[in-house]
Amino acid sequence: AQTVTQSQPEMSVQEAETVTLSCTYDTSESDYYLFWYKQPPSRQMILVIRQEAYKQQNATENRFSVNFQKAAKSFSLKISDSQLGDAAMYFCAYRSLSSGNTPLVFGKGTRLSVIA
Amino acid sequence: ETGVTQTPRHLVMGMTNKKSLKCEQHLGHNAMYWYKQSAKKPLELMFVYSLEERVENNSVPSRFSPECPNSSHLFLHLHTLQPEDSALYLCASARVGLDTDTQYFGPGTRLTVL
Numbered sequence: 001a002q003t004v005t006q007s008q009p010e011m012s013v014q015e016a017e018t019v020t021l022s023c024t025y026d027t028s029e030s031d032y033y034l035f036w037y038k039q040p041p042s043r044q045m046i047l048v049i050r051q052e053a054y055k056q057q058n059a060t061e062n063r064f065s066v067n068f069q070k071a072a073k074s075f076s077l078k079i080s081d082s083q084l085g086d087a088a089m090y091f092c093a094y095r096s097l098s099s100g101n102t103p104l105v106f107g108k109g110t111r112l113s114v115i116a
Numbered sequence: 117e118t119g120v121t122q123t124p125r126h127l128v129m130g131m132t133n134k135k136s137l138k139c140e141q142h143l144g145h146n147a148m149y150w151y152k153q154s155a156k157k158p159l160e161l162m163f164v165y166s167l168e169e170r171v172e173n174n175s176v177p178s179r180f181s182p183e184c185p186n187s188s189h190l191f192l193h194l195h196t197l198q199p200e201d202s203a204l205y206l207c208a209s210a211r212v213g214l215d216t217d218t219q220y221f222g223p224g225t226r227l228t229v230l
Binding site for chain 1: 157219
């Protein structure tokens with residue numbers, strides 16, 4: 001079974017600085033998707049960024065980018081120019097492509113604080 | 117964000133009560149999910165419905181009973197719950213068949229069982 005590990009329960013960053021959240025996963029599959037979700041204090045889970053495993057190019061969405069290292073099974077999230085609104089729980093998730101409607105497997109999350 | 121809505125947002129119930137959680141998606145998706153989010157634990161997938169058919173049930177106790185009457189609505193019926201069932205219950209939906217089947221989440225129902 002696949003597992004997702006987020007080794008940093010909590011992180012903090014100064015406003016306007018850059019922070020990297022780590023995520024590693026364990027799988028024997030070659031085709032899959034990886035996601036970062038953000039859950040602000042209001043509790044609405046929001047998709048931040050996604051990465052297809054077959055793509056070598058790292059995904060980027062504005063200030064959010066990933067460092068996808070397939071061989072190392074690592075999928076870190078970099079937030080540049082951090083803003084107060086970035087404070088939230090961040091979840092890394094994995095989805096297999098093996099068959100049909102496979103569910104997401106989530107990590108335990110990293111709580112990010114942004115210091116003004 | 118109004119793509120996936122959940123009601124109620126907060127619920128307090130006794131162990132002998134019967135209540136239902138409701139989820140509605142306005143995204144034209146064909147799959148819906150129930151997750152349980154407890155403190156310091158990964159999100160736990162409870163049920164998956166695809167094309168209104170339950171396709172996964174992750175060993176959830178029978179005191180939780182899902183219902184999916186159509187592709188836009190999902191319910192979670194609760195009865196004789198235990199205090200350890202107190203958690204945030206998240207609903208999500210996705211369009212199965214597209215490349216990523218990205219799941220979109222509702223705001224959740226914060227459930228407290230006394």
